[in-house]
Amino acid sequence: KLADRATDFTQALLEKDADFRQAAAKFQLPVNETGEFTAAAPDSKLKADPQLSAAAFKLSAQEPNSDPVQVADGFYILHLVGVTETRPLTMEEAKPKIVDAIKKSRTRELMSSKGPELANQLREAAKSSAGSDLQAAIQKAGVKAEKLPPFSLFEEETTKSQDNETNQSKEPKSEQVSQGKEPKNEPASQSKEPKNEPPDLPMIKQAVAFLNAGEISDFVPSAENGFIAILEKREPFADPDAGEKKAAFEKKLLDNKQRIVLYEWLHERQQAAGLGSRKG
Known part of the structure; x- marks a missing residue:
């Protein structure tokens, strides 16, 4: 295991x-x-x-x-290679960083307000029997629609010790990503998860884990932009043990979310008590 x-x-x-x-x-x-x-x-x-x-x-x-x-x-498992000591920046070095930080801050504020609003607009458009309404809503929002190849929600380990983890259980899906990237539909296949995968694929998997075909996720901040995932379809599991693996995967997601909520609560309590968080 x-x-x-x-x-x-x-x-x-x-x-x-x-x-x-x-x-x-x-x-x-x-x-x-x-x-x-x-x-x-x-x-x-x-x-x-x-x-x-x-x-x-x-x-x-x-x-x-x-x-x-x-x-x-x-x-x-993370390993520390080294630490670069900090030093005060010169005004010339600091100015572009300050400007960039302000731009990113404004972008995040805009996404936090517009992202959920866009997700609701897409859900309303998806209620129509005409798929063109959803595509029109995506185009009207001016966001980028990106097709993802089919992928497996969870991975399983091969029994051979020389092999690394592989995606043996196949549950192809398709999504779209928005607010910088936004979802599009895609045919399912039995191919393995592509190696040239987007860096935010783990977050996309979490976003669609509990969705049914045709449902739309909430807006998820990702790096400097964010995405909204639309699940087109799920293919039946070929693996007889897929049900147990899916249940274990979903439990892992819930455990992770509970852990994150706990960390955020502890951080808020530390700030309220005037305690700084240690960063080794």
Whole structure:
């Protein structure tokens, strides 16, 4: 199981003089390295789930490895490569950053108000029997419609130890993404999840996990824009164990959401008590 592999790998990192990359190679796990990032501007590889960025800032030279972090598409174990010391910026360096921060702040404010409004407009348009009404609403909003290839909601691990995780259980879907990207319909197939996948695919999976065919998700902020997903169809599961896997996947999503709500509540309580949050 994925959880067992994550636990075994974590235990291996606790051994004396353990090397992260060597241990990953031994367990045949892929390693993805981020660039330099800050809390205000996290690396794109950490944007798939808020837990990843939070876990990254708990790492230190004394404790460079994180515990397994469970997200929608599996488990992640983070390793601290290094920390760049901060220094005051010159006025010339700071000015473009300030301007960019103001633009992003205004964009986020606009999305937070317009995104939910657009989702409601699309739902109203979808109630019409004519599919052209929905397409007209998308065009009128001036957002980009993007077709996604079929993908599997959840992944399963192969029984062979030399194989990595694969998408054996197939549940093709199609969506559209909006407010910077916005949904379009797409035929289903039995192909595996493409490797050239959008970086926000894990968030899209979470958005459509509980939708029925034809339903539209809420607006989901993503990086500097956001999306609204429209689920065109689901294909029947070919895997006899797919029902159990889907139930486990949905439970994992609910657990993650509960954990995020708890973290937000704790953060609010810390701020109310005048306590700062530690960032290792």
